[in-house]
Amino acid sequence: xxxxxxxxxxxxxxxxxxxxxxxxxxxxxxxxxxxxxxxxxxxxxxxxxxxxxxxxxxxxxxxxxxxxxxxxxxxxxxxxxxxxxxxxxxxxxxxxxxxxxxxxxxxxxxxxxxxxxxxxxxxxxxxxxxxx
Numbered sequence: 463x464x465x466x467x468x469x470x471x472x473x474x475x476x477x478x479x480x481x482x483x484x485x486x487x488x489x490x491x492x493x494x495x496x497x498x499x500x501x502x503x504x505x506x507x508x509x510x511x512x513x514x515x516x517x518x519x520x521x522x523x524x525x526x527x528x529x530x531x532x533x534x535x536x537x538x539x540x541x542x543x544x545x546x547x548x549x550x551x552x553x554x555x556x557x558x559x560x561x562x563x564x565x566x567x568x569x570x571x572x573x574x575x576x577x578x579x580x581x582x583x584x585x586x587x588x589x590x591x592x593x594x
Contacts, residue, residue, distance in 0.1 A: 465514040465581035466490045470500045470530065472522040480517065483570045484577065497525040501533055513541060514581050520547035520555075528555035535559060542580040546573075 467489050471477040474495060481491045492509060494500040497518070503509060504516075516534065520527040527545050534541065545556060548566040556563055562576060 464488060464490045465577075466492065466509070466511045467577065467581075468500060468504065468509070468513045468516045469493045470495075470497050470516065470518040470522070470527075472496065472519065476519070480573065483573060487574050487577075489577065489581075497522050497527070497530040501525070501530060504534060505537060515542045515544065515577060517544045517546065517577070520545055520549055520552045526552075526555070528552070528559065531556065531559045531561060542583065544576055544580060 467484055469477055469480055469484070469491055471480070471493075472495050477493045477495060481493045484491045490511065492513075494503065504513065516531075518527040518530055522530075525533070527547065531543055531545070534543070539560075543559070543561040545552075545561050545563045546566055546568050547553075547563070550565055553563045562580065564572070564576065568576075
């Protein structure tokens with residue numbers, strides 16, 4: 463099964479670049495430019511498949527990445543989240559939210575390694591739950 467990544471970034475160029483990197487590595491990517499819209503779609507289960515990983519920027523209009531993750535954790539506490547930010551001081555806002563935080567710039571190889579790790583971990587947990 464191909465892992466599905468929900469990519470949230472208000473910067474269309476960065477979103478498109480990351481989307482292409484992930485697609486070339488055989489991930490199914492759903493890119494959303496608004497954290498509010500992504501939250502609404504995620505909460506209402508409007509995506510065509512289950513989301514295996516969320517990648518979000520920190521600084522976005524409307525909701526910050528931390529605000530977005532807090533809201534997601536209310537109804538989906540276990541979905542893996544990768545936050546990519548140019549603001550090192552923002553990492554403190556994610557304490558106790560169970561996220562991976564990385565600073566920009568994040569090289570494509572590093573992005574893919576983290577995504578592989580997080581989606582593989584998610585797959586293993588799902589398989590463990592199914593076998594119980």
